Amino acid sequence: MCVGYTNGYEDFESWRLDAALKAMVPGSAVAFDRRALYHFAIFLGWAWPLGDGAKPLPLLCHLSGSPDTKPRASVRLEDVRDVAQGCTVRVYRCHCDAAKRALVVNECLARIGETGYNLVTNNCEHFVRSLIHGQRVSYQTRWTLALPVLQLPRLAIGLSTVVRTVLTARDHRRLQDDIYLGLIDPESQLLMIKPTRGGLNVTVQLATCCTRMFTGANAQAAQQLHHCITCRLIWASAICENCVKTCHKSCETRRLETRMAGFCQCHCCL
Template sequence: MAATGTPEPGDLIEVFRPAYQHWALYLGDGYVINVTPVDEGPPARFASAKSVFSGKARVRMQLLKDVVGNDTYCVNNKHDNTYRPLPVEEIIRRAESFIDQEVSYDLLGSNCEHFVTLLRYGQAVSDQANKAITAIGFVTVAAGAFSLLGFLRSRSRERQY
């Protein structure tokens, strides 16, 4: 478990997984709160990926070292310049009220990053989701353009014969 920065209660923790980033919120004394698949026992490496397919997640309080495993993490309160963090006591109180609760999980609208930013700022924000939505929009527009070009090309061939 390699780390960048010493977490303080209320800090956002970004865990670098092989294919994505997992997010947790530091509670103190080595513990974090994060969302995991409903049926998960011990922390899983692809926890968020499993939740995508079930549409549900469970909020768990776990040791940071167990959540991170062999991956790396950093303290990343990246939205502090955009949103004012809530008072630490309120962040922790709100976080603790979710422990062991089942929550809905949606990669684009309600993921682990949305969850922890909602706790810290009162706003659910996910740069990962925004990037994915932008990529989906670009692919959709490109596919539409190629379809239109194909249609126009076939119409022009029809006119030639």
């Protein structure tokens, strides 16, 4: 159970946002302290804009709303930094294997654009817990409704805070429409994502190109790399999953023991 007290969590004050981003695990939960309530989301990982040499964006998926969008509330894709907006960030520790976390990431992307927000039965916490461990529950809603006279105002305060945050973010770093982003999921599959309407909708496809098409020649991205035993005497031997399946499919390769930060050095893609 990754969204709770079993594995624990760590809180990062707003000025430690960079440290919070380093602590986040793709396919796991994060929450933002809105003073009244916590706003829950799922961290998807770092996405690289195609071909322009820009730095990667830390993406999250959440059920959220804004009065200036149609629908007002939906599952959407956003930059973590836009959602944080000066809040304390809670990062839940996750020890799930890559396969499970990859399923969470892909399910999140498949549900972008879904509607049906309900404060009591389908809020941001319901969304996150249902995807990560299959239980559609919101403990903070239960606790709030347990003492309605004293605590119901907290729900209204929490909602208004979220709305203000989304409105502020609109002029900050909105996702650009029609720009392809490369996201390497926890199983090192390269997903090509095209956001539209500022992240309210996306199209996703499994990319077959080298990860360096997105990261550039020298930028390091967390991914599964392989040694090419056949080519190592001539060229650098660290290559990505896609190159193993395509331009090096006839080579003898060996998978590195752990996923690591690095870049593909495939000579075919130079």
